[in-house]
Amino acid sequence: MEIFVRFLLFLFVFNTSPTWATNDRLLHFKGIVCNQCQQWCENTDLVTLGSIRVGKAGPRGIRGQRGPQGIVNMTLVQQIMDRKIEQALQLFNGRSCDGAKLESAIALNDSGGVFKSYIPAVGYKDVFCDVTDEGGNWTVFQRRMNGDVDFFRSWGDYVNGFGDVQGDHWLGLEAMHQLTKTGNMELKIKMIKRDGIYWFAKYSSFRIGPGSDNYRLHVSGYSGNTTYDGLTRHNNHQFSTKDADHDDWTMNCASSWGEGGWWYIDCADSNLNGNFNKTVNKGFWWKRYSLLRFSEMKIRKRNTRTNPIRKLTSYRSSVSLAE
Numbered sequence: 026m027e028i029f030v031r032f033l034l035f036l037f038v039f040n041t042s043p044t045w046a047t048n049d050r051l052l053h054f055k056g057i058v059c060n061q062c063q064q065w066c067e068n069t070d071l072v073t074l075g076s077i078r079v080g081k082a083g084p085r086g087i088r089g090q091r092g093p094q095g096i097v098n099m100t101l102v103q104q105i106m107d108r109k110i111e112q113a114l115q116l117f118n119g120r121s122c123d124g125a126k127l128e129s130a131i132a133l134n135d136s137g138g139v140f141k142s143y144i145p146a147v148g149y150k151d152v153f154c155d156v157t158d159e160g161g162n163w164t165v166f167q168r169r170m171n172g173d174v175d176f177f178r179s180w181g182d183y184v185n186g187f188g189d190v191q192g193d194h195w196l197g198l199e200a201m202h203q204l205t206k207t208g209n210m211e212l213k214i215k216m217i218k219r220d221g222i223y224w225f226a227k228y229s230s231f232r233i234g235p236g237s238d239n240y241r242l243h244v245s246g247y248s249g250n251t252t253y254d255g256l257t258r259h260n261n262h263q264f265s266t267k268d269a270d271h272d273d274w275t276m277n278c279a280s281s282w283g284e285g286g287w288w289y290i291d292c293a294d295s296n297l298n299g300n301f302n303k304t305v306n307k308g309f310w311w312k313r314y315s316l317l318r319f320s321e322m323k324i325r326k327r328n329t330r331t332n333p334i335r336k337l338t339s340y341r342s343s344v345s346l347a348e
């Protein structure tokens with residue numbers, strides 16, 4: 026049927042009066058045919074009969090003139106490359122314990138684990154992340170628990186850090202500056218007195234200034250159960266060590282009084298880096314010479330979204346990690 030209709034179409038379109046436009050002829054022809062072939066007409070559109078065809082593309086246009094020579098700012102390129110590399114490293118390693126994945130931990134204990142972290146201007150550094158206390162995400166920067174690490178140290182040691190991050194240690198002032206310079210961090214100090222009483226002090230705002238300002242302390246917003254606030258009076262004071270006196274006293278608080286590095290005033294309301302075994306001013310104490318046997322100082326972002334405590338327990342039980 027279709028071959029017959031196409032033949033009729035050919036005769037009609039190309040052998041009748043040239044005054045008819047092609048489409049008019051097709052419509053007229055369809056009317057004639059459809060009177061005889063009702064079913065074929067219902068299933069066939071005139072376009073399928075071949076009145077439209079797409080031609081070949083035209084020739085290529087004339088080539089344009091060559092553009093001027095470009096100028097590359099290599100300093101800017103280097104800056105962009107450095108920034109992208111740093112961002113990539115941060116994404117890969119995480120710069121603090123915020124959102125640290127336990128699967129990436131080098132070692133674990135009951136409160137958290139050790140992570141290899143990339144800290145800008147410092148580089149790779151082992152950091153202890155507390156993932157249990159109040160929902161976790163804490164970066165620990167100071168701990169005294171055994172007394173086996175000497176804290177009566179030089180300026181350089183306090184800037185770069187010392188000790189074992191799983192035990193007694195100081196993370197380092199430069200790392201603390203880099204981690205807190207955004208000004209959106211809170212501080213928690215966990216303490217155990219020599220009589221076994223548990224204390225904690227929290228500060229809603231904590232920031233360490235740059236090395237050019239001797240790592241000045243910016244702290245405020247105390248809360249806790251320590252009876253006395255042992256740190257607020259140190260606010261806005263620079264850090265001092267036995268070989269770097271930035272305190273308000275005529276002598277050096279670190280070398281002549283406290284035997285540790287601290288944000289000494291004239292000299293202190295707390296001495297958490299003092300001698301682990303001594304008493305009174307040279308010792309390891311919170312305000313009014315309350316002697317301690319444990320301290321842990323840690324930071325995290327304010328209003329951080331915390332992890333459920335059960336996460337560490339379930340992870341540890343699933344992999345049966347050794348103590």
Ligand SMILES: [Ca+2]
Nearest residue numbers: 272274275276
């Ligand atoms: Ca002094």
